[in-house]
Amino acid sequence: MNHHMTIHIPLSAQGIRLSTHLAEAGYPITADCGGRGKCGKCAVTVVSGSFSSTPDGKVPAIPDDSGKLLSCRVFCNGEAVILLPVSKGSGLTAPTERPSAAVPYEACGVALDIGTTTLAAALVHRTDGSILRTTSRLNPQKSFGADVMSRIQAVMENEAHLLTMQKLLLEDVRAMLEVLTDGHTVSHMTVAGNPTMLHLFCGISPVGMGTYPFTPVFTDTKVLSGKDLGLPADQIILLPSVSAFIGGDLTAGMIACDITNHAAPVLLVDMGTNGEMILYTGKDHGDKLYGTSTAAGPALEGAGISTGTGGVSGAVSSVVWNGVSLQYETVDHAPPIGICGSGLIDLVSLLLLRGIMDETGYLEEDPFPYAEKLTLTGEDIRAFQLAKSALRAGMEVLCETAGISPQDLSALYIAGGLGQYMRMDSAMQVGLLPDCPKQILQGVGNTALRGAAMALRDPAWVERITADARRCETVALNLSPSFSDKFMEYMLFPEVET
Numbered sequence: 001m002n003h004h005m006t007i008h009i010p011l012s013a014q015g016i017r018l019s020t021h022l023a024e025a026g027y028p029i030t031a032d033c034g035g036r037g038k039c040g041k042c043a044v045t046v047v048s049g050s051f052s053s054t055p056d057g058k059v060p061a062i063p064d065d066s067g068k069l070l071s072c073r074v075f076c077n078g079e080a081v082i083l084l085p086v087s088k089g090s091g092l093t094a095p096t097e098r099p100s101a102a103v104p105y106e107a108c109g110v111a112l113d114i115g116t117t118t119l120a121a122a123l124v125h126r127t128d129g130s131i132l133r134t135t136s137r138l139n140p141q142k143s144f145g146a147d148v149m150s151r152i153q154a155v156m157e158n159e160a161h162l163l164t165m166q167k168l169l170l171e172d173v174r175a176m177l178e179v180l181t182d183g184h185t186v187s188h189m190t191v192a193g194n195p196t197m198l199h200l201f202c203g204i205s206p207v208g209m210g211t212y213p214f215t216p217v218f219t220d221t222k223v224l225s226g227k228d229l230g231l232p233a234d235q236i237i238l239l240p241s242v243s244a245f246i247g248g249d250l251t252a253g254m255i256a257c258d259i260t261n262h263a264a265p266v267l268l269v270d271m272g273t274n275g276e277m278i279l280y281t282g283k284d285h286g287d288k289l290y291g292t293s294t295a296a297g298p299a300l301e302g303a304g305i306s307t308g309t310g311g312v313s314g315a316v317s318s319v320v321w322n323g324v325s326l327q328y329e330t331v332d333h334a335p336p337i338g339i340c341g342s343g344l345i346d347l348v349s350l351l352l353l354r355g356i357m358d359e360t361g362y363l364e365e366d367p368f369p370y371a372e373k374l375t376l377t378g379e380d381i382r383a384f385q386l387a388k389s390a391l392r393a394g395m396e397v398l399c400e401t402a403g404i405s406p407q408d409l410s411a412l413y414i415a416g417g418l419g420q421y422m423r424m425d426s427a428m429q430v431g432l433l434p435d436c437p438k439q440i441l442q443g444v445g446n447t448a449l450r451g452a453a454m455a456l457r458d459p460a461w462v463e464r465i466t467a468d469a470r471r472c473e474t475v476a477l478n479l480s481p482s483f484s485d486k487f488m489e490y491m492l493f494p495e496v497e498t
């Protein structure tokens, strides 16, 4: 069920874009397309007052029949009252497990994973590495766009947004620490995140990563004092990045999967909006590391799909064919509100298997109804094809550069919630994964948080991945002719064997 927040727009916001005003004031507005007027997620309902289509207030903005306006397309024009939809689950999640009274907070550290979408943190006993408590919430910067590029663009447009985004983030991190530590100061905190999130966390401009040649201000491990950021931790360690698009979230994943301890080749992939991946050739196969990232788009995270949603309550998370019809399951068994990545992969694989969609992605029935009031369109399929093709081509080019075949992999670790929930058979069926033995596929969950937690227990890990991040060779997919060939090839779905 959707809730609404009533918001009063002050006179002082005159001439400011409504979405900018809401974001700067810290309201949980969603702006997936970063204010391009495409996603419709920033819509608000006007209760009283009016808005304008131009900053000078001369052209009135006309709400649609239900009184809604896209807040990214209009400017404040005097006092007004609006309703902002707030989805369930946007707040702090209930922390798991309370530490027993006997836990000495001096012996604990906090691991933090700053995801572009979600923040997750854990209270960790530093002696044995056990996770005592976890908490998560949505990244408050989502009001500046769903993906990394929109956040960078927000700073390019107005430098002041850097401090606003840092402030929003640190306020939420502070609140999460409060929940985890009951107000105690911890000695150490480790932070994993993609390079843009790490830059924003410490208030360093990410604009160098917004355009070619995509240069971050820093990639190495960074040690800060909690005082610098107003956080109750003596020392804050930012895990190292490899390049502008391969960050501390993936290097933390290297710790969690201990990838450089394998004798044979292993691949670690995070299937986010930027599919980030690191390949280790194995101790017995040259001991080399290669990394790359590929612009997959947000389809597998539920964004950019007409009825897409994150893995929240009511998201269709799995779809099966029971011999007669499609059957679906939703998160929390709640009434369906949309489809998330794992459900989408299942659905597309079934459409292919049932002959409702052909290998080119053409849908016989467009839009195709998959649940009450929910449909999938041909355009959604196109977004899905772009994502799966970019990811598959990226993985294959990385293997090719390292001189190995996907068949040689001894493990393919798929990080993130998607890896944990997607059905591997469906992922193979739609051609998302390279042609490798099925038994090597492993969904490994939030390896960024786990790796950051492991780094708290043993500082030797930080030294090891700092060195590994430095020696990891970045593969530029845009310069690889093989990537464009493979990308075209994998836009198609595999032929269905009859």
Ligand code: FES
Pocket (backbone or CB within 6 Å): 030, 031, 032, 033, 034, 035, 036, 037, 038, 039, 040, 041, 042, 043, 070, 071, 072, 073
């Ligand atoms: S339509 Fe306004 S942010 Fe996407």
